[in-house]
Amino acid sequence: MVSKLEKISSPTFVVLKKAVEANIHHFKQKAQFNNLTLRPHFKTHQNNTIAKQFYDLGIRNIAVSNIAMAEEFSHFQWDNISLAFPFNIREIDKLNKISENTQITILVESIETLDFLNQNLINTIGVYIKIDAGYNRTGISYKNTAMVQQLINKIEESDKLILKGLLSHFGNTYSAKSKEEVISIYSISISLIEQLRQGLDQAYNNIPISVGDTPSVSIVDDFGNVDELRPGNFVYYDWMQYKIGSCELNQIAAVMICPIVAKHNDRLQIIIHGGAVHFSKEGYSENNEIRYGQAVNMDNDLSLSLIADTFIKSISQEHGIVQCTEDSFGKFEIGDLMVFIPIHSCLTANLMKLDIEFV
Incomplete structure (x- = not known):
């Protein structure tokens, strides 16, 4: 372990800068090869140092989860920031303020939201229509062509709204157990969106499509008739992505480092200061048990190697x-x-925003 990290005294989220840069560069090249726009989702890192890495590598369009996050990163002068979450009409004042100087695109999935926007917007903004392609979280069902067309017509009639396209998130890939399953989910989901698109009025048969989930964008080579990719987790990756097959061990760019506070010989168990308030309580099922982090060795060159059959077995608020x-x-x-690969780096990074080191 490098000497800088030996000084750690409390749970710390450690970012491997070269691995981050390599991941960004790889995804940028993949998007360019497929003639697609890469719009990384910043909800994973939520960090200005990482944002600058994206900006310095030529990324100019980003996605965020909320207006507060958009405000945090707006000083980079992106070409466009997409709020990749159904618009919350209670934040109309914040939307009006940020859209004064920043190009903003939002998500909608109801006539009610569009009516509200038409009555209360001050500035012109872009709009994606959120489509549910089988994940069943939110969005208009791919089967409801009439509703999608109704929203399109409503947007086109507005002098404050600009239609940007259809947007979907194939979050069910995160439950996949193999690369083949990820490819299958992606192929089915894209075919359903294309089916929807071809059912629209002829003028919209080529309306842009934005999709984005890290397993798909990591594993799929042929993206079909899409225009934009919006992965987020790829910037760090994590144990879940490694097990799915989205990444190799040398692509994992963030780990947790935690102090050992006790040992129990009779159970072959180590107690660390590192609990749910640090890792989150998201687990990953392996061999019929839930794991909350995978132990690894970190060499002086920052390379990682797995410690066989050594993992966080249970977690409470502060204990692991x-x-x-x-x-x-x-x-x-x-x-x-001890060094651990988080199960889901998005959640861990969110919890550890104030306890982060870059190496």
């Missing part, structure tokens, strides 16, 4: 219980630091 083998248990002492 690490299940070890006899071999791994004997290699750590109270006061040592």
